[in-house]
Amino acid sequence: MGVKLEVFRMTIYLTFPVAMFWIANQAEWFEDYVIQRKRELWPPEKEDQVSHVIFLPPVWRGLDSCGQGTG
Known part of the structure; x- marks a missing residue:
């Protein structure tokens, strides 16, 4: 029984x-x-939804226009 159980497992x-x-x-x-x-x-x-999107750079987080840290 032990060998059969191990083979099954x-x-x-x-x-x-x-x-x-x-x-x-x-x-x-x-x-x-x-x-x-x-x-x-x-x-x-x-298309009409995409045309209304305005890109604003994340300056308020301390990042420049490329997204790099300014500090």
């Missing part, structure tokens, strides 16, 4: 990580599920 210990690695590296799943979910959470901005 070793099989589980090796099968689980290999199966998770195989599932996580499926390109079709990634493209179908993850990219679709990302677009649902963060939809692409419309």
Whole structure:
């Protein structure tokens, strides 16, 4: 019984990580599920929304226009 149990445990210990690695590296799943979910959470901005954005350099935080520290 002891040897059979150890073989079973070793099989589980090796099968689980290999199966998770195989599932996580499926390109079709990634493209179908993850990219679709990302677009649902963060939809692409419309052109008229982007044109109203004004860039203001973060001078109030002690940074110059390039984002480098002034001190």
